[in-house]
Amino acid sequence: MAKDTVTSEDVAKLANVSQSAVSRTFTPGASVSETTRERVLAAARELGYRPNVLARAMISGRSQLIAVLVAYLDNQFYPIVLEQLSRSLQQHGYQVLLFMTDPGNQDQMVQKMLQYQVDGIVMASATMSSTLARECAQTGIPVVLFNRYVPALPASSVTSDNLTGGQLVARLLVKAGHRRIAFIAGAENSSTNRDREAGFTAELAALGQRLWRRGIGGYTFEGAAQAARDLFAGDVGPDAVFVANDHMAFAAADVIRDELGLRIPQDVSLVGYDDVPEAGWGGYKLTTVKQPGEQMIEETVRILVEQLESRKVVKHEAILPSHLVIRSSARLPDAETLASLAGPGTAGTS
Amino acid sequence: MAKDTVTSEDVAKLANVSQSAVSRTFTPGASVSETTRERVLAAARELGYRPNVLARAMISGRSQLIAVLVAYLDNQFYPIVLEQLSRSLQQHGYQVLLFMTDPGNQDQMVQKMLQYQVDGIVMASATMSSTLARECAQTGIPVVLFNRYVPALPASSVTSDNLTGGQLVARLLVKAGHRRIAFIAGAENSSTNRDREAGFTAELAALGQRLWRRGIGGYTFEGAAQAARDLFAGDVGPDAVFVANDHMAFAAADVIRDELGLRIPQDVSLVGYDDVPEAGWGGYKLTTVKQPGEQMIEETVRILVEQLESRKVVKHEAILPSHLVIRSSARLPDAETLASLAGPGTAGTS
DNA sequence: CGGATATTTGCATACGAATGCAGATCCCAA
């Protein structure tokens, strides 16, 4: 494409040194004298030389590429994660190779990643076949599952404490006096949904209630809207709805307010999960459970970089604390209860 | 990392052919007989062989990597673009190498891209120093500026008709009877903002009005909120606000409704730009100008792929039509005017 | 069936940089 193929040889010639000297100049920790280093750098600058990462990758076996798999980017949680992840990895000298998964071509996806010789893999999506996760883990490349986990796999995972998150919501709603509490699930086979729901229903039970009704939104906006409609069909609807993530909660809010003409929270309390930026916007003021996105990213990068540098794959499981963010989409319990809920959630790491 | 270094040589040995034969089997359009192709494929399958893209890239000079530069992902317009762009490029056999730009390290960015030998570059962000754009263009690699343009550069660009978009909004607001019309600008040095504002003020002038007041939001949520506050400071505020993009318009809406206690559109009309998904949500119902994101992506990929395949860099400038999306955040003009505005916008390509 | 194309095949080399090894150079102390 361009004639700008300046090689280390060219630089060597201009600097009157060997190609090795050039290579060493650009290899941190290699043995070069200050004088030759400077001559090389001068020559490199003059020619506009930049080491070819691909060639380097062939020799060293390290491409500095991290594959990031994502299923969709319309739920704002993921773009933000992607941005931070990318920034952080860049700072560590890695670049993100983006893979958008399709339900159809998941096998090809793994092949592609391997073809690009990626050094590590981050699977960032609650919904993604565990087959895909398994295939990735089998490659022997460090894999971090972000916001999901698969127990039997040699892949690390970073999640937040979804179980506790679900519990907190149950307590909030029950203590606020709700008696017809419904839940809109995300993808049923996702670990995030399972844990949030498990914590939620367990705590409901502990407080002497049962789930009044249940819908399935599949983590999609439209799915959640439909689930909300179904939930309210019939003579009497729920007086509180816990939705498995914020993205779906917005859809539920729209149905509740605009289609059903009900008020939030006077007629119905609504609680989401994630605390994406929109949850704080005036149009929704969504009470929700905050996933500590930044910490999750930090942990992900830490795990990944550690394994890359040590060249050893070790399974880590990080579970970061999550906590309630009280806004005004849900009726409030008495002040004392509220105080006990709004504190930071529980933590845990193994 | 893994012992899975299956090379074409290994496959060749197992299949009793030369390494060349293996290579040719995996090179579309190369000369191999059906029999050897099958033997090679069988052996490859048995060993789990996958061609090493990096090695291939060294020889062929094509990495199949497309650098996508993005400045931020919190404005929903970009994640969606990124998702579609990535999907589309994947289908064409390319992968997206993601670069998050930092105001600080823009020079490094170009170096990094070149080091990875990317085949093409998409700069997807309204705000990004034109120096960066210039550097990219100078590399001789095909560059497409997405949603922005820089006249003097040999870089292609894909935008929507921001000039006409601005005009439409002006006409809408004036015909609806507004007399104190304000504008909240994005980044002042961005072509999107310039064009939207130019079209807007030109049309205002044509209709006998002047901009009543102007603020600057810098395409950030917080910046726009502050701009909105400033706009309404004083005895009398604007009766209509055009905001340079939806993302900022949401911030303005929050300020107008929650902080100032005004109603939209009864007290103030609000119009955004982009038509991101949230604009259609019940919490905002934002009247806005739709940028044809999908078409813009299609065009971007078309331009890019064409140049990659022909190995020639030719400057293309695509300007796709945009049109008003009427929701309920802005007061409506009479039906006849409305009909004349709501039609599809104008188009143009060069 | 013979000769002449057309198609396959393998050989050898190239892509650009990293690195083990051995020789060269340097530094410092005796």
Place this chain on the structure above:
DNA sequence: TTGGGATCTGCATTCGTATGCAAATATCCG
């Protein structure tokens, strides 16, 4: 001044694949 160790340097090879070229084989037509 000399010896010994530490530091540099260049040579040659390597990573995994693509490709020009010439040899080998297959195909076709009269």
